[in-house]
Amino acid sequence: xxxxxxxxxxxxxxxxxxxxxxxxxxxxxxxxxxxxxxxxxxxxxxxxxxxxxxxxxxxxxxxxxxxxxxxxxxxxxxxxxxxxxxxxxxxxxxxxxxxxxxxxxxxxxxxxxxxxxxxxxxxxxxxxxxxxxxxxxxxxxxxxxxxxxxxxxxxxxxxxxxxxxxxxxxxxxxxxxxxxxxxxxxxxxxxxxxxxxxxxxxxxxxxxxxxxxxxxxxxxxxxxxxxxxxxxxxxxxxxxxxxxxxxxxxxxxxxxxxxxxxxxxxxxxxxxxxxxxxxxxxxxxxxxxxxxxxxxx
Numbered sequence: 001x002x003x004x005x006x007x008x009x010x011x012x013x014x015x016x017x018x019x020x021x022x023x024x025x026x027x028x029x030x031x032x033x034x035x036x037x038x039x040x041x042x043x044x045x046x047x048x049x050x051x052x053x054x055x056x057x058x059x060x061x062x063x064x065x066x067x068x069x070x071x072x073x074x075x076x077x078x079x080x081x082x083x084x085x086x087x088x089x090x091x092x093x094x095x096x097x098x099x100x101x102x103x104x105x106x107x108x109x110x111x112x113x114x115x116x117x118x119x120x121x122x123x124x125x126x127x128x129x130x131x132x133x134x135x136x137x138x139x140x141x142x143x144x145x146x147x148x149x150x151x152x153x154x155x156x157x158x159x160x161x162x163x164x165x166x167x168x169x170x171x172x173x174x175x176x177x178x179x180x181x182x183x184x185x186x187x188x189x190x191x192x193x194x195x196x197x198x199x200x201x202x203x204x205x206x207x208x209x210x211x212x213x214x215x216x217x218x219x220x221x222x223x224x225x226x227x228x229x230x231x232x233x234x235x236x237x238x239x240x241x242x243x244x245x246x247x248x249x250x251x252x253x254x255x256x257x258x259x260x261x262x263x264x265x266x267x268x269x270x271x272x273x274x275x276x277x278x279x280x281x282x283x284x285x286x287x288x289x290x291x292x293x294x295x296x297x
Contacts, residue, residue: 065279068277078144157210187211236257243286253283
């Protein structure tokens with residue numbers, strides 16, 4: 001075969017191969033990526049269904065809180081709270097809350113701690129507001145340090161993405177990450193409504209901001225970060241895991257941190273010592289309880 005003819009054959013062969021490759025690629029285009037609006041809608045639906053699925057679920061919480069001196073990072077005080085945490089749907093709404101019942105403080109049993117969850121559920125008023133107040137106040141009085149707080153439960157941020165609340169926030173996609181092997185969107189949020197979810201004890205607004213790690217295909221939340229800045233700066237981070245027994249993604253751990261110039265200890269010499277307040281909570285032994293309040297273990 002003449003060299004020129006051989007080159008022609010090779011060129012034609014390559015052209016056929018390239019054409020075939022283009023044809024195969026064109027036959028199977030990649031699905032379009034969802035929009036932020038679509039992902040938020042999925043996350044909202046997930047939060048609604050999550051609240052219904054998690055209602056009547058209880059778990060054990062081990063919560064270590066400590067005061068850490070700013071100058072050298074040493075621990076000034078430490079407290080261990082052993083509690084039960086319950087997830088309850090509020091009557092007449094799609095809203096739901098988590099609350100804790102402290103059973104032991106540094107190993108010492110809390111008087112009346114046994115059966116506290118049952119009493120709260122039985123005695124709470126039917127209105128959502130009264131239920132929320134009773135539930136929130138009950139768990140807050142055992143926390144270490146001078147910071148009054150009742151929003152430090154692992155599911156607080158999921159309230160923000162309920163469909164009826166999303167307009168109160170600005171959302172934006174800040175990137176993507178792998179969480180336990182799953183691709184998740186990092187969705188940042190910032191509260192813009194003056195009637196903020198979290199308020200100071202004297203009623204002042206405390207705007208929230210932070211981020212969610214959301215699986216874009218179904219709206220599942222795998223991790224969250226909440227920041228609140230008012231008189232002090234507060235931060236709460238939560239990581240979720242799958243619980244095969246419940247077939248749900250449940251809180252695995254929560255970390256909290258509070259700092260600000262108002263957080264000081266006065267030493268024996270009368271000198272103010274700045275500190276941070278930190279906490280780490282872990283969650284185990286998830287189980288459901290019956291409507292008649294008998295616990296299923």
